[in-house]
Amino acid sequence: MEFYFPTEFGEQLAFCSAAFTALIGLFMMFAPGYTYRFLRLQVREGxxxxxxxxxxxxxxxxxxxxxxxxxxxxxxxxxxGASFAVAAFGRILSIMSDRGSVWLNLLLLVVQVVLAALPLLYGLGYI
Structure with a gap:
């Protein structure tokens, strides 16, 4: 079994989105404290x-x-891509409903939209 990197540009973009997703997951799994700090969340004592x-x-x-x-x-x-698109929609709802229009929320919205767009554009045949 060998490592396969796609040759088509569209699939490369979708592959990079999937790889970045896994990288985010690794960080979340092995450094939840830093993840919570970055997201400005607190764990209550006890x-x-x-x-x-x-x-x-x-x-x-x-x-x-x-x-x-x-x-x-x-x-x-x-x-x-569809999963990230729904997550981005949830973030938009939060920005509009919860007054969550802070720079971090907007930055994460952009990241989620990009992570949604790359695999969706490939999967739907646009790139």
Whole structure:
């Protein structure tokens, strides 16, 4: 078994989105404290189970990203993009409803839109 890097430009972009997703997951899983600090979240004293939520979320990102990389199927890339698109929609709702229009929320919205667009454009045949 050898490592496969796509030759088509569109698939390369989708591959990079999946790889970045897995990288985010690794960071979330093995450094939940830094992740929470970056996201400006706090773990209440006496409730260390909040770290389990961050670690399991990171595991999901790792699993989804690596599945897309290993299987290299158009529909899996499309599912990855659709998942990030729905997450970006949730962030937009938060910005509009919760007065969450801070620079970090806007930055993460841009990241989610890019991570959604790259695999969706490939999966839907636009690139």
């Amino acid at each position: 409730y260390p189970d909040a770290y389990a939520v961050g670690r399991s979320g990171g595991g999901f990102y790792i699993g989804f990203g690596l599945t897309a990389i290993m299987l290299q199927q158009t529909w899996i890339y499309t599912a990855l």
